[in-house]
Amino acid sequence: MSNSVGVVIVAAGRGTRMGTAESKQYLLLQGKPIIVHTLEVFQRHKLISEIVLVTGEADMQRCKQWVQAFKLDKVVAVIPGGTERQHSVRRGLEELKTHWVMVHDGVRPFVQDSEIEACYERAQSAGASVLAVPVKDTIKQVDSEGKVLSTPDRRSLWAIQTPQTFRLSDLLSAYEQAERDGFVGTDDSSLAERSGITVSVVEGSYMNIKITTPEDLDFAEFTVRSRGEEHR
Structure with a gap:
């Protein structure tokens, strides 16, 4: 179907900033692994038909066990990631049969249904989209010795989040081109941009945090409690 949407959820990283032996995506948030909270957002969204979890x-x-235990029946595959995030996403893309794809961080459990919908609609009209928020702080460009080189205009700067949304065929082509050129990007849209795809920003929320530090986990616990999600 031309409007079918799949999701690649990337949870293969072993970040060290959390300071725990356990990977951050498997830490418990209100008694449930963070990755399960993230999967549930896309499981219940009406637009989404397939989910691939890369771990x-x-x-x-254990991820396969959680998929069964939490009845995440849109998950069509749980697959091992590669050495870089880029390799992990590429493997995930190859498991999908949808026309459109969203790529999402496994440790962003607070993305809203309305944001997912807005990303999809913008991608349909513009070609590709990324969820993002305007930068709040003044940003300085600094050299290797710590000297300030310039102060970019904050109005032109956005902090990029996920999901990022593309036609599956377009993103696969961008990945193939990056592989041929030996290019490793920091996110999916950077690969799309260099292959000539126009990427449009959708304004998201500062609540859509990436849980990477102990402080983030504290904020996440507060966010869930304040939403009353523990009573669902």
Whole structure:
């Protein structure tokens, strides 16, 4: 179907900033792994027909068990990631049969249904979209010695989040081109941009945090409590 939407959820990283032996995506938030909270957002969204979860080789078994335990029946595959995030996403894309794809961080459980919908609608009209928020702080460009080189106009700067939304065929082509050129980007849209795809920004929320530090986890606990989600 031309309007079918799949999601690649990337949870293969083993970030060290959390300071825990356990990977951040498997830490408990209100008694449930963070990755399950994230999967549930897309599981219940009416636009989404397929989900691929990309995780670490050693974590595949428990992820498959959670998929069953939490009745996440839109998850069509749980697969091992690659050495870089880019390789992990590429593997996930190859498992999808949808026309459109969203790529989302496994540790962003607070993305809203309305934001997912807005990203999809913008991608349909513009070609590709990324969720983002205007930068609040003044940003300085600094050299290797710590000297300020310039102060970019804050009005032109956006902090990029996920999901990022593309035609599946377009993003696969961008990945193939990056692989041929030996290019490693910081996110999916950087690969799309260099392959000539126009990427449009959709304004999101500062609540759509990426949980990477202990402070983020504290904020996440507060956010869930304030929403009353523990009573659902």
